[in-house]
Amino acid sequence: MSGDRRVLIILPAWNEEDGLPSVLREIQEQLPYVDTLVVDDGSADSTAAVAKAAGSAVAQLPFNLGVGGAMRLGYRYAQQHGYDVAIQVDADGQHDPAYIPALLERLATGEADLVIGARFAGDGNYKVGGPRKWAMKLLSVVLSRITKTKLTDTTSGFRACNRPLIEFFARWYPVEYLGDTIESMVGAARSGFTVRQVPVSMRARTTGTPSASPFRAMVYLSRAGLVLLLAMIRRMPKELKEFAPGSRYYAAFTQRAAERRRRELTKA
Amino acid sequence: MQLSILTSITGLLVLGYILELLRRQQLREKYAAIWLAIGLLVAPLGFVPDLLDSTARRLGVASGASLVLFAGFVLILLVSLHLSWETSRLEAETRTLAEDVALIRAHLVQQGNYPMADRAADASAADATEAQVNS
Numbered sequence: 579m580s581g582d583r584r585v586l587i588i589l590p591a592w593n594e595e596d597g598l599p600s601v602l603r604e605i606q607e608q609l610p611y612v613d614t615l616v617v618d619d620g621s622a623d624s625t626a627a628v629a630k631a632a633g634s635a636v637a638q639l640p641f642n643l644g645v646g647g648a649m650r651l652g653y654r655y656a657q658q659h660g661y662d663v664a665i666q667v668d669a670d671g672q673h674d675p676a677y678i679p680a681l682l683e684r685l686a687t688g689e690a691d692l693v694i695g696a697r698f699a700g701d702g703n704y705k706v707g708g709p710r711k712w713a714m715k716l717l718s719v720v721l722s723r724i725t726k727t728k729l730t731d732t733t734s735g736f737r738a739c740n741r742p743l744i745e746f747f748a749r750w751y752p753v754e755y756l757g758d759t760i761e762s763m764v765g766a767a768r769s770g771f772t773v774r775q776v777p778v779s780m781r782a783r784t785t786g787t788p789s790a791s792p793f794r795a796m797v798y799l800s801r802a803g804l805v806l807l808l809a810m811i812r813r814m815p816k817e818l819k820e821f822a823p824g825s826r827y828y829a830a831f832t833q834r835a836a837e838r839r840r841r842e843l844t845k846a
Numbered sequence: 847m848q849l850s851i852l853t854s855i856t857g858l859l860v861l862g863y864i865l866e867l868l869r870r871q872q873l874r875e876k877y878a879a880i881w882l883a884i885g886l887l888v889a890p891l892g893f894v895p896d897l898l899d900s901t902a903r904r905l906g907v908a909s910g911a912s913l914v915l916f917a918g919f920v921l922i923l924l925v926s927l928h929l930s931w932e933t934s935r936l937e938a939e940t941r942t943l944a945e946d947v948a949l950i951r952a953h954l955v956q957q958g959n960y961p962m963a964d965r966a967a968d969a970s971a972a973d974a975t976e977a978q979v980n981s
Contacts, residue, residue: 615952617948630955635952635956636952636955637948637949637951637952638948638951638952639944639945639947639948640944640947640948641944643941643944647941647944647945650941650945651944651945651948651949654945654949655949655952658949753941
Protein backbone atom coordinates (compact mmCIF):
# COMPACT_ATOMS: atom_id res chain seq x y z
CA MET A 579 0.00 0.00 0.00
CA SER A 580 2.65 2.52 0.98
CA GLY A 581 5.21 1.09 -1.44
CA ASP A 582 8.71 2.04 -0.41
CA ARG A 583 7.60 5.34 1.06
CA ARG A 584 8.52 5.91 4.69
CA VAL A 585 5.43 7.05 6.58
CA LEU A 586 5.33 8.79 9.96
CA ILE A 587 2.16 9.30 11.98
CA ILE A 588 2.44 12.32 14.28
CA LEU A 589 0.19 12.29 17.34
CA PRO A 590 0.21 15.56 19.30
CA ALA A 591 -0.76 14.56 22.86
CA TRP A 592 -1.50 16.63 25.93
CA ASN A 593 -2.39 14.57 29.01
CA GLU A 594 -3.58 11.59 26.97
CA GLU A 595 -2.17 8.70 29.04
CA ASP A 596 -5.60 6.99 29.23
CA GLY A 597 -6.51 6.84 25.55
CA LEU A 598 -3.08 6.75 23.95
CA PRO A 599 -2.13 3.05 24.34
CA SER A 600 -5.28 1.81 22.55
CA VAL A 601 -4.85 4.39 19.75
CA LEU A 602 -1.21 3.31 19.23
CA ARG A 603 -2.12 -0.39 19.35
CA GLU A 604 -4.84 0.12 16.72
CA ILE A 605 -2.37 1.90 14.42
CA GLN A 606 0.28 -0.79 14.88
CA GLU A 607 -2.21 -3.57 14.15
CA GLN A 608 -3.79 -1.99 11.09
CA LEU A 609 -0.70 -0.30 9.62
CA PRO A 610 2.41 -2.27 10.58
CA TYR A 611 4.46 -0.43 7.92
CA VAL A 612 4.22 3.05 9.49
CA ASP A 613 6.20 4.63 12.33
CA THR A 614 4.57 6.74 15.01
CA LEU A 615 5.79 9.78 16.88
CA VAL A 616 3.96 10.96 19.96
CA VAL A 617 4.64 14.63 20.65
CA ASP A 618 4.14 15.07 24.38
CA ASP A 619 3.09 18.71 24.58
CA GLY A 620 4.23 19.36 28.15
CA SER A 621 1.87 16.83 29.76
CA ALA A 622 1.57 16.65 33.53
CA ASP A 623 0.76 12.92 33.44
CA SER A 624 2.87 10.05 32.10
CA THR A 625 1.85 10.43 28.44
CA ALA A 626 5.48 10.13 27.30
CA ALA A 627 6.24 6.98 29.33
CA VAL A 628 2.98 5.31 28.25
CA ALA A 629 3.72 6.08 24.59
CA LYS A 630 7.26 4.74 24.87
CA ALA A 631 6.00 1.57 26.59
CA ALA A 632 3.54 1.11 23.68
CA GLY A 633 6.51 1.08 21.31
CA SER A 634 6.27 4.56 19.82
CA ALA A 635 8.95 7.20 19.36
CA VAL A 636 8.40 10.11 21.72
CA ALA A 637 9.41 13.77 21.54
CA GLN A 638 8.80 15.55 24.81
CA LEU A 639 8.38 19.32 24.91
CA PRO A 640 9.53 20.92 28.16
CA PHE A 641 6.33 23.01 28.38
CA ASN A 642 2.95 23.26 26.67
CA LEU A 643 3.06 24.96 23.25
CA GLY A 644 -0.39 24.06 21.89
CA VAL A 645 -1.19 21.88 18.88
CA GLY A 646 0.57 24.16 16.39
CA GLY A 647 3.77 24.11 18.45
CA ALA A 648 3.63 20.35 18.84
CA MET A 649 3.07 19.93 15.10
CA ARG A 650 6.12 21.93 13.99
CA LEU A 651 8.18 19.72 16.29
CA GLY A 652 6.60 16.67 14.62
CA TYR A 653 7.41 17.97 11.14
CA ARG A 654 10.98 18.83 12.17
CA TYR A 655 11.35 15.24 13.41
CA ALA A 656 9.93 13.88 10.13
CA GLN A 657 12.27 16.13 8.16
CA GLN A 658 15.35 15.15 10.21
CA HIS A 659 14.60 11.44 9.94
CA GLY A 660 13.86 11.55 6.22
CA TYR A 661 10.20 10.53 6.11
CA ASP A 662 8.38 10.78 2.78
CA VAL A 663 4.91 11.20 4.23
CA ALA A 664 3.72 12.70 7.52
CA ILE A 665 0.20 12.11 8.82
CA GLN A 666 -1.34 14.07 11.65
CA VAL A 667 -3.72 12.11 13.87
CA ASP A 668 -5.39 13.16 17.14
CA ALA A 669 -4.25 11.18 20.18
CA ASP A 670 -7.77 11.01 21.64
CA GLY A 671 -8.99 8.28 19.28
CA GLN A 672 -11.38 10.46 17.24
CA HIS A 673 -9.57 9.66 14.00
CA ASP A 674 -10.00 6.15 12.64
CA PRO A 675 -6.67 4.79 11.33
CA ALA A 676 -8.64 2.68 8.84
CA TYR A 677 -8.85 5.81 6.63
CA ILE A 678 -5.08 6.35 6.50
CA PRO A 679 -4.57 4.15 3.40
CA ALA A 680 -7.12 6.35 1.59
CA LEU A 681 -5.14 9.48 2.53
CA LEU A 682 -1.88 7.80 1.43
CA GLU A 683 -3.39 6.73 -1.90
CA ARG A 684 -4.55 10.28 -2.64
CA LEU A 685 -1.01 11.55 -1.98
CA ALA A 686 0.61 8.80 -4.05
CA THR A 687 -1.26 9.79 -7.21
CA GLY A 688 0.53 13.13 -7.03
CA GLU A 689 -2.65 15.18 -7.40
CA ALA A 690 -2.33 16.63 -3.90
CA ASP A 691 0.39 17.80 -1.51
CA LEU A 692 -1.94 18.03 1.49
CA VAL A 693 -4.86 15.64 1.99
CA ILE A 694 -7.45 16.40 4.64
CA GLY A 695 -9.73 13.82 6.22
CA ALA A 696 -13.08 15.62 6.12
CA ARG A 697 -16.06 14.81 8.32
CA PHE A 698 -18.90 16.33 6.34
CA ALA A 699 -18.09 14.88 2.96
CA GLY A 700 -20.76 12.20 3.00
CA ASP A 701 -19.14 9.48 5.06
CA GLY A 702 -20.15 9.09 8.71
CA ASN A 703 -22.66 11.12 10.68
CA TYR A 704 -20.71 13.70 12.67
CA LYS A 705 -22.98 16.70 13.30
CA VAL A 706 -22.70 20.16 14.82
CA GLY A 707 -25.35 22.86 15.07
CA GLY A 708 -26.03 26.59 15.59
CA PRO A 709 -23.43 29.35 15.33
CA ARG A 710 -20.59 26.83 15.32
CA LYS A 711 -22.08 25.32 12.17
CA TRP A 712 -22.28 28.76 10.51
CA ALA A 713 -18.67 29.43 11.46
CA MET A 714 -17.57 26.17 9.89
CA LYS A 715 -19.74 26.86 6.82
CA LEU A 716 -18.17 30.29 6.36
CA LEU A 717 -14.68 28.86 6.75
CA SER A 718 -15.39 26.15 4.17
CA VAL A 719 -16.68 28.66 1.62
CA VAL A 720 -13.71 31.02 2.02
CA LEU A 721 -11.07 28.30 2.20
CA SER A 722 -12.57 26.45 -0.77
CA ARG A 723 -12.12 29.68 -2.74
CA ILE A 724 -8.50 30.06 -1.59
CA THR A 725 -7.51 26.45 -2.23
CA LYS A 726 -9.55 26.23 -5.46
CA THR A 727 -11.15 22.94 -4.41
CA LYS A 728 -14.28 21.98 -2.50
CA LEU A 729 -13.49 21.73 1.20
CA THR A 730 -16.18 20.83 3.71
CA ASP A 731 -14.23 20.39 6.95
CA THR A 732 -11.45 22.94 7.22
CA THR A 733 -10.72 22.50 10.93
CA SER A 734 -10.09 18.77 10.71
CA GLY A 735 -6.83 17.76 12.39
CA PHE A 736 -6.68 14.54 10.35
CA ARG A 737 -4.30 15.24 7.46
CA ALA A 738 -1.43 13.84 5.45
CA CYS A 739 1.30 15.62 3.51
CA ASN A 740 4.23 14.81 1.23
CA ARG A 741 7.97 15.49 1.51
CA PRO A 742 8.04 19.07 0.14
CA LEU A 743 5.33 20.07 2.61
CA ILE A 744 7.23 18.35 5.44
CA GLU A 745 10.20 20.59 4.56
CA PHE A 746 7.81 23.57 4.39
CA PHE A 747 6.05 22.87 7.70
CA ALA A 748 9.33 22.05 9.48
CA ARG A 749 10.30 25.69 8.87
CA TRP A 750 6.92 27.34 9.11
CA TYR A 751 4.04 26.15 11.26
CA PRO A 752 1.92 28.73 13.07
CA VAL A 753 1.70 28.23 16.82
CA GLU A 754 -1.31 30.43 17.54
CA TYR A 755 -5.02 29.61 17.82
CA LEU A 756 -6.35 27.71 14.77
CA GLY A 757 -2.86 27.97 13.28
CA ASP A 758 -2.57 24.20 13.24
CA THR A 759 -5.55 23.85 10.92
CA ILE A 760 -6.70 27.01 9.13
CA GLU A 761 -3.57 29.11 8.91
CA SER A 762 -1.25 26.23 7.99
CA MET A 763 -3.61 25.31 5.16
CA VAL A 764 -3.88 28.88 3.87
CA GLY A 765 -0.08 29.24 4.05
CA ALA A 766 0.45 26.05 2.06
CA ALA A 767 -2.19 27.00 -0.53
CA ARG A 768 -0.81 30.54 -0.94
CA SER A 769 2.64 29.08 -1.54
CA GLY A 770 1.23 26.99 -4.40
CA PHE A 771 0.70 23.59 -2.75
CA THR A 772 -2.40 21.61 -3.74
CA VAL A 773 -4.98 20.76 -1.07
CA ARG A 774 -7.55 17.98 -1.46
CA GLN A 775 -9.95 16.24 0.88
CA VAL A 776 -11.00 12.64 1.45
CA PRO A 777 -14.25 11.77 3.24
CA VAL A 778 -13.82 10.09 6.60
CA SER A 779 -16.15 9.34 9.49
CA MET A 780 -15.22 10.60 12.89
CA ARG A 781 -15.66 8.60 16.07
CA ALA A 782 -16.95 9.99 19.36
CA ARG A 783 -14.09 11.29 21.42
CA THR A 784 -13.08 9.03 24.28
CA THR A 785 -11.75 11.82 26.51
CA GLY A 786 -12.50 15.54 26.87
CA THR A 787 -15.64 17.50 25.96
CA PRO A 788 -16.42 19.63 22.91
CA SER A 789 -17.10 23.37 23.33
CA ALA A 790 -20.72 24.04 22.44
CA SER A 791 -22.41 27.11 24.03
CA PRO A 792 -23.72 29.77 21.60
CA PHE A 793 -21.51 32.44 23.21
CA ARG A 794 -18.40 30.30 22.82
CA ALA A 795 -19.43 29.62 19.23
CA MET A 796 -19.64 33.38 18.54
CA VAL A 797 -16.17 33.86 20.04
CA TYR A 798 -14.99 30.98 17.86
CA LEU A 799 -16.48 32.62 14.77
CA SER A 800 -14.79 35.96 15.37
CA ARG A 801 -11.44 34.42 16.25
CA ALA A 802 -11.61 32.23 13.15
CA GLY A 803 -12.38 35.33 11.07
CA LEU A 804 -9.37 37.16 12.48
CA VAL A 805 -7.08 34.16 11.92
CA LEU A 806 -8.33 33.90 8.35
CA LEU A 807 -7.80 37.60 7.67
CA LEU A 808 -4.26 37.52 9.10
CA ALA A 809 -3.44 34.33 7.19
CA MET A 810 -4.48 36.06 3.96
CA ILE A 811 -2.43 39.23 4.41
CA ARG A 812 0.62 37.78 6.17
CA ARG A 813 3.90 37.88 4.32
CA MET A 814 5.35 34.39 3.98
CA PRO A 815 9.09 33.97 4.61
CA LYS A 816 10.90 34.08 1.26
CA GLU A 817 13.12 31.04 1.84
CA LEU A 818 10.03 28.79 1.81
CA LYS A 819 9.74 29.26 -1.97
CA GLU A 820 12.67 26.85 -2.22
CA PHE A 821 10.32 23.92 -1.52
CA ALA A 822 7.07 25.14 -3.07
CA PRO A 823 5.71 24.00 -6.45
CA GLY A 824 7.70 25.70 -9.19
CA SER A 825 11.04 25.25 -7.42
CA ARG A 826 13.80 22.92 -8.60
CA TYR A 827 13.41 20.90 -5.40
CA TYR A 828 9.71 20.34 -6.07
CA ALA A 829 10.30 19.39 -9.71
CA ALA A 830 12.86 16.76 -8.65
CA PHE A 831 10.39 15.45 -6.06
CA THR A 832 7.57 15.12 -8.62
CA GLN A 833 9.88 13.22 -10.96
CA ARG A 834 10.97 10.80 -8.21
CA ALA A 835 7.36 10.26 -7.14
CA ALA A 836 6.26 9.52 -10.71
CA GLU A 837 9.07 6.98 -11.16
CA ARG A 838 8.17 5.31 -7.87
CA ARG A 839 4.53 5.08 -8.91
CA ARG A 840 5.45 3.57 -12.27
CA ARG A 841 7.59 0.93 -10.50
CA GLU A 842 4.74 0.09 -8.14
CA LEU A 843 2.26 -0.26 -10.97
CA THR A 844 4.50 -2.62 -12.97
CA LYS A 845 5.11 -4.67 -9.82
CA ALA A 846 1.41 -5.00 -9.07
CA MET B 847 4.07 74.63 46.92
CA GLN B 848 5.06 75.42 43.39
CA LEU B 849 4.35 72.94 40.61
CA SER B 850 7.94 73.20 39.37
CA ILE B 851 9.29 71.78 42.66
CA LEU B 852 7.14 68.64 42.35
CA THR B 853 7.98 68.07 38.68
CA SER B 854 11.70 68.79 39.02
CA ILE B 855 12.10 66.40 41.99
CA THR B 856 10.17 63.67 40.15
CA GLY B 857 12.30 64.19 37.03
CA LEU B 858 15.54 63.93 38.98
CA LEU B 859 14.37 60.83 40.91
CA VAL B 860 13.42 59.01 37.70
CA LEU B 861 16.72 59.92 36.05
CA GLY B 862 18.62 58.76 39.15
CA TYR B 863 16.70 55.47 39.23
CA ILE B 864 17.49 54.73 35.56
CA LEU B 865 21.19 55.44 36.18
CA GLU B 866 21.16 53.23 39.27
CA LEU B 867 19.54 50.31 37.36
CA LEU B 868 22.18 50.71 34.66
CA ARG B 869 24.98 50.85 37.25
CA ARG B 870 23.77 47.58 38.80
CA GLN B 871 23.53 46.02 35.32
CA GLN B 872 19.81 45.33 35.76
CA LEU B 873 18.90 47.07 32.50
CA ARG B 874 20.23 46.09 29.09
CA GLU B 875 21.86 49.00 27.23
CA LYS B 876 19.50 48.68 24.26
CA TYR B 877 16.51 49.53 26.46
CA ALA B 878 18.41 51.87 28.77
CA ALA B 879 19.41 54.15 25.91
CA ILE B 880 15.76 55.01 25.21
CA TRP B 881 14.95 55.65 28.85
CA LEU B 882 18.07 57.68 29.45
CA ALA B 883 17.32 59.89 26.45
CA ILE B 884 13.77 60.42 27.73
CA GLY B 885 15.04 61.20 31.23
CA LEU B 886 17.57 63.74 30.04
CA LEU B 887 14.95 65.40 27.85
CA VAL B 888 12.27 65.57 30.54
CA ALA B 889 14.35 66.50 33.62
CA PRO B 890 15.02 70.15 32.58
CA LEU B 891 11.31 70.57 31.85
CA GLY B 892 10.65 69.78 35.50
CA PHE B 893 12.51 72.91 36.55
CA VAL B 894 11.02 75.20 33.90
CA PRO B 895 7.54 73.90 32.98
CA ASP B 896 6.90 76.98 30.77
CA LEU B 897 9.81 76.11 28.50
CA LEU B 898 7.54 74.47 25.92
CA ASP B 899 4.73 77.04 25.96
CA SER B 900 5.80 78.79 22.77
CA THR B 901 6.29 75.51 20.90
CA ALA B 902 2.92 74.29 22.16
CA ARG B 903 1.14 77.43 20.94
CA ARG B 904 2.75 77.10 17.54
CA LEU B 905 1.38 73.51 17.33
CA GLY B 906 -2.07 74.64 18.39
CA VAL B 907 -1.86 73.18 21.92
CA ALA B 908 -3.03 75.47 24.74
CA SER B 909 -0.09 75.00 27.11
CA GLY B 910 3.31 73.31 27.41
CA ALA B 911 2.01 70.96 30.12
CA SER B 912 -0.66 69.58 27.74
CA LEU B 913 1.96 69.07 25.05
CA VAL B 914 4.19 67.11 27.46
CA LEU B 915 1.18 65.03 28.51
CA PHE B 916 0.29 64.23 24.89
CA ALA B 917 3.88 63.46 23.87
CA GLY B 918 4.29 61.33 27.00
CA PHE B 919 1.21 59.28 26.14
CA VAL B 920 2.37 58.63 22.58
CA LEU B 921 5.79 57.67 23.92
CA ILE B 922 4.40 55.18 26.47
CA LEU B 923 2.29 53.66 23.68
CA LEU B 924 5.34 53.18 21.47
CA VAL B 925 7.39 51.74 24.31
CA SER B 926 4.68 49.13 25.17
CA LEU B 927 4.39 48.24 21.50
CA HIS B 928 8.15 47.75 21.39
CA LEU B 929 7.96 45.48 24.44
CA SER B 930 5.18 43.38 22.82
CA TRP B 931 7.37 43.07 19.75
CA GLU B 932 10.32 41.95 21.84
CA THR B 933 8.12 39.40 23.67
CA SER B 934 6.89 37.94 20.37
CA ARG B 935 10.47 37.56 19.22
CA LEU B 936 11.49 35.96 22.52
CA GLU B 937 8.53 33.54 22.36
CA ALA B 938 9.55 32.45 18.86
CA GLU B 939 13.10 31.87 20.10
CA THR B 940 11.88 29.93 23.16
CA ARG B 941 9.68 27.79 20.92
CA THR B 942 12.63 26.85 18.70
CA LEU B 943 14.72 26.07 21.78
CA ALA B 944 11.98 23.85 23.24
CA GLU B 945 11.75 21.96 19.93
CA ASP B 946 15.52 21.50 19.84
CA VAL B 947 15.52 20.16 23.40
CA ALA B 948 12.71 17.73 22.51
CA LEU B 949 14.45 16.53 19.31
CA ILE B 950 17.77 15.96 21.11
CA ARG B 951 16.01 14.18 23.96
CA ALA B 952 14.06 11.97 21.52
CA HIS B 953 17.34 11.09 19.79
CA LEU B 954 19.01 10.19 23.08
CA VAL B 955 16.05 8.06 24.18
CA GLN B 956 16.28 6.16 20.87
CA GLN B 957 20.00 5.63 21.45
CA GLY B 958 18.93 4.07 24.72
CA ASN B 959 20.91 6.05 27.23
CA TYR B 960 18.61 8.78 28.40
CA PRO B 961 16.57 8.16 31.54
CA MET B 962 12.84 8.74 31.16
CA ALA B 963 10.74 9.26 34.26
CA ASP B 964 7.47 7.35 34.45
CA ARG B 965 5.33 9.34 36.84
CA ALA B 966 2.57 6.71 36.95
CA ALA B 967 5.08 3.98 37.87
CA ASP B 968 6.62 6.27 40.48
CA ALA B 969 3.18 6.90 41.94
CA SER B 970 2.25 3.20 42.09
CA ALA B 971 5.65 2.43 43.66
CA ALA B 972 4.92 5.11 46.26
CA ASP B 973 1.49 3.56 46.86
CA ALA B 974 3.08 0.14 47.35
CA THR B 975 5.57 1.53 49.87
CA GLU B 976 2.75 3.27 51.70
CA ALA B 977 0.72 0.03 51.82
CA GLN B 978 3.72 -1.78 53.24
CA VAL B 979 4.20 0.86 55.90
CA ASN B 980 0.50 0.77 56.82
CA SER B 981 0.28 -3.02 57.11
